[in-house]
Amino acid sequence: MSERKIRVLVGKPGLDGHDRGAKVVAAALRDAGMEVIYTGLHQTPEQIVNAAVQEDVDVVALSILSGAHMTLFPRVLKLLQEAGVDHVLLTGGGIIPSEDMEKLQVMGVGRLFGPGTSTSEAVDYIREWFAEHRAADE
Amino acid sequence: MTELRPSERELLNAFQAGEARALARAISWVENARPGFERLLSALHDRVGRAQRIGITGPPGAGKSTLIHALAQVVRGNGEQVGVVAVDPTSPFTGGALLGDRIRMTSAAGDDGVFIRSMASRGSVGGLATTSREVADLMDAFGFERVFVETVGVGQSELEIAEAADTTVVVLTPESGDSIQAMKAGLMEIADIIVVNKADRPEAARAAGELKTILRIRQGKAFDRIPAHHGVDLSEITRRKLAPGSGGEPSSTAGEAAEASGAEAKEWEIPVLLTVAQEGEGIDGLLAVLDAHFEWLGRSGVLEERRRQRLLERVRAVVDRGLRTRVWREGDGEAILERARADLESGRRTPYDVAGEILGALGPGSGKG
Ligand SMILES: Nc1nc2c(ncn2[C@@H]2O[C@H](COP(=O)(O)OP(=O)(O)OP(=O)(O)O)[C@@H](O)[C@H]2O)c(=O)[nH]1
Ligand SMILES: [Mg+2]
Numbered sequence: 001m002s003e004r005k006i007r008v009l010v011g012k013p014g015l016d017g018h019d020r021g022a023k024v025v026a027a028a029l030r031d032a033g034m035e036v037i038y039t040g041l042h043q044t045p046e047q048i049v050n051a052a053v054q055e056d057v058d059v060v061a062l063s064i065l066s067g068a069h070m071t072l073f074p075r076v077l078k079l080l081q082e083a084g085v086d087h088v089l090l091t092g093g094g095i096i097p098s099e100d101m102e103k104l105q106v107m108g109v110g111r112l113f114g115p116g117t118s119t120s121e122a123v124d125y126i127r128e129w130f131a132e133h134r135a136a137d138e
Numbered sequence: 139m140t141e142l143r144p145s146e147r148e149l150l151n152a153f154q155a156g157e158a159r160a161l162a163r164a165i166s167w168v169e170n171a172r173p174g175f176e177r178l179l180s181a182l183h184d185r186v187g188r189a190q191r192i193g194i195t196g197p198p199g200a201g202k203s204t205l206i207h208a209l210a211q212v213v214r215g216n217g218e219q220v221g222v223v224a225v226d227p228t229s230p231f232t233g234g235a236l237l238g239d240r241i242r243m244t245s246a247a248g249d250d251g252v253f254i255r256s257m258a259s260r261g262s263v264g265g266l267a268t269t270s271r272e273v274a275d276l277m278d279a280f281g282f283e284r285v286f287v288e289t290v291g292v293g294q295s296e297l298e299i300a301e302a303a304d305t306t307v308v309v310l311t312p313e314s315g316d317s318i319q320a321m322k323a324g325l326m327e328i329a330d331i332i333v334v335n336k337a338d339r340p341e342a343a344r345a346a347g348e349l350k351t352i353l354r355i356r357q358g359k360a361f362d363r364i365p366a367h368h369g370v371d372l373s374e375i376t377r378r379k380l381a382p383g384s385g386g387e388p389s390s391t392a393g394e395a396a397e398a399s400g401a402e403a404k405e406w407e408i409p410v411l412l413t414v415a416q417e418g419e420g421i422d423g424l425l426a427v428l429d430a431h432f433e434w435l436g437r438s439g440v441l442e443e444r445r446r447q448r449l450l451e452r453v454r455a456v457v458d459r460g461l462r463t464r465v466w467r468e469g470d471g472e473a474i475l476e477r478a479r480a481d482l483e484s485g486r487r488t489p490y491d492v493a494g495e496i497l498g499a500l501g502p503g504s505g506k507g
Contacts, residue, residue: 039241
């Protein structure tokens with residue numbers, strides 16, 4: 001009856017205790033008509049990937065402010081692949097230098113958003129990615 | 139039975155092999171009413187019916203997710219497999235949803251023995267109640283011994299979802315107003331067990347007492363044909379009927395005997411329990427009552443009867459859904475409506491006339507009535 005909903009997991013791995021950014025993004029994606037699963041603070045990569053599998057999401061968006069992005073993104077990416085969910089977009093944001101962003105993208109992570117990016121950019125990016133990669137699926 | 143298409147067969151095989159990913163995908167098929175999902179459900183039907191379905195409902199923030207997590211931890215410890223369906227509302231304005239129940243349902247240990255699925259209420263084609271029942275069916279067929287379904291107990295469809303459970307737990311807090319709210323929302327009617335969570339807060343015992351009084355009054359009404367003379371404690375009578383092996387007990391009056399034999403197994407005295415979900419307090423007690431209720435359901439024949447009813451209901455719901463799909467998705471419903479629009483707006487035709495044409499297009503006889 002309606003077009004398929006985009007399902008996004010918004011995760012907050014690592015030890016830092018600020019989830020305002022993650023919550024703002026979650027709310028923006030919700031307002032854009034997506035179904036957002038918010039998993040809360042201090043999630044391990046294993047927990048995030050486990051949740052992504054169970055929730056059958058299209059997108060995993062991570063908020064990382066702790067500076068651990070060069071370990072967390074590759075770890076989540078690897079676990080996603082191991083779990084056989086390689087059709088999922090891994091994206092996110094945080095305080096990430098642009099050269100790190102590039103390195104991560106080479107590994108297979110999607111676009112990453114630095115501080116101060118407007119949430120509508122992330123919304124548009126996810127919509128476009130979905131239209132291109134997933135909309136044709138079931 | 140209809141043949142499965144290759145993609146359906148593939149999913150079914152992975153599902154039967156116990157792959158969590160396949161269960162997750164099957165749930166998506168059902169949620170999205172993807173073509174073929176009913177064939178899949180049909181193929182799994184004979185595996186459905188082993189799990190205890192527990193509906194957990196109550197006002198926002200009462201501690202439903204925390205409680206489910208605490209319960210799941212204990213039953214996982216006993217080696218049981220657990221599934222959770224957590225339903226949250228879809229925004230009617232944007233169509234989006236923020237599903238946050240997982241926040242309270244993950245432990246530091248990251249135990250993947252609990253399968254949690256967050257569901258938005260959407261505007262499901264077959265109604266949310268049917269969809270969530272089918273999702274619970276999938277978890278049941280997957281082999282989970284217990285399936286928890288969390289809903290916010292405010293709206294009609296949530297009540298329907300809760301009613302689909304074998305055991306419905308209504309979770310309230312000591313805050314004054316919760317019990318009134320529960321009555322207004324019709325929660326007292328569907329409760330098999332009432333939990334006053336956040337019992338670490340003051341007034342918990344008072345709230346529980348108040349609820350017990352409300353329940354006793356309601357129960358009293360059920361016995362209003364019995365003359366209310368001194369020395370008859372109605373709750374005592376109910377309890378006696380409940381007690382296992384009490385059937386042979388002599389009854390003092392003919393009326394009471396008739397009442398007892400007719401209603402004997404039908405009576406379940408709704409317990410009011412106190413918990414501190416956050417600390418895991420009262421969880422063992424709740425679990426014992428959940429088991430007792432399931433055991434009572436089986437012993438009294440209520441479970442069997444409900445399941446028989448549910449089969450009939452399911453057929454009706456699937457037919458309803460199929461009709462809607464045939465009219466609006468596959469059929470000419472929208473096209474006819476569009477053509478009739480100008481006439482409708484100008485008043486040349488009535489909504490009933492147009493609806494008749496749409497139903498008529500389904501085939502001979504469909505438009506009558
Ligand atoms: N003091 C106290 N707080 C509790 C208890 N159980 C849960 N909470 C807290 O109550 C808040 C809500 O708990 P949830 O489990 O999310 O409640 P819920 O009913 O699932 O909420 P919704 O799904 O949003 O309707 C959280 O901050 C919990 O930590 C308890 O026993 N005592
Ligand atoms: Mg909850």
